[in-house]
Amino acid sequence: MLTAAVSFALTAAGVAVAGLRAYRRRHLSATRWFAVALLPAGLYLTGLFPVARTIGSELADWATALVLDPRVWTGIALLAVSTVLLVTTRWLGRRAVDAAEPRPAATGRAPARPAVAAAPAQPPAGAGAGGAPKAGKAAKPAKAGKRDDGLGGEFADIEEILRRRGI
Known part of the structure; x- marks a missing residue:
C-alpha cells in the first residue's frame, strides 16, 4: 500500500512539473517531464517493484557470499x-x-633514388674559375624551396598547385 502511494505521488509531482513547463511554452521539456512522471505509476501497475526488490536482495546476498x-x-x-x-x-x-599467408609481391619496383644529388652544371654564384669561392665574398646558400632530391621535375606541377592554395 505504501508503494502505491509513493508511486502515484511521484507521478502527480512529475505531471505538475510538466504542466508548469508547458505553461512556460517549453513543450519539448514538458513532454520529457511527463514521460518520466509516468514511470513510477507504470512500474507499480505492472508489478515490477517487487521484482526490483527481489533482484536487489539477490544481488546483496551474492555480494555477501562473494566476500565470505x-x-x-x-x-x-x-x-x-x-x-x-x-x-x-x-x-x-x-x-x-x-x-602462414605469403605477403603479396609489389606490382613494380620503385625507381632507385640516387644516394647523392648530382652536382650542379654551373658553379654556385660567387665562385671563381676553379669552382672555389672568391676570397672576400661568401657563397650564397641555395634556395630552400629549390632542392635537388632526385625526383627531377616530376612533382613540380603538384608543388605549384599546393603553393597556390597555400598548403
Whole structure:
C-alpha cells in the first residue's frame, strides 16, 4: 500500500512539473517531464517493484557470499583463467595466420633514388674559375624551396598547385 502511494505521488509531482513547463511554452521539456512522471505509476501497475526488490536482495546476498565464500572465489578464478586462455588462443591464432599467408609481391619496383644529388652544371654564384669561392665574398646558400632530391621535375606541377592554395 505504501508503494502505491509513493508511486502515484511521484507521478502527480512529475505531471505538475510538466504542466508548469508547458505553461512556460517549453513543450519539448514538458513532454520529457511527463514521460518520466509516468514511470513510477507504470512500474507499480505492472508489478515490477517487487521484482526490483527481489533482484536487489539477490544481488546483496551474492555480494555477501562473494566476500565470505571460497567457492565463489574459485568460480571467479576459473572465469579469469578461461578468459586468459580464450584471449591467448585468439592472439596466437592470428599470429599463425599472419605467418602462414605469403605477403603479396609489389606490382613494380620503385625507381632507385640516387644516394647523392648530382652536382650542379654551373658553379654556385660567387665562385671563381676553379669552382672555389672568391676570397672576400661568401657563397650564397641555395634556395630552400629549390632542392635537388632526385625526383627531377616530376612533382613540380603538384608543388605549384599546393603553393597556390597555400598548403
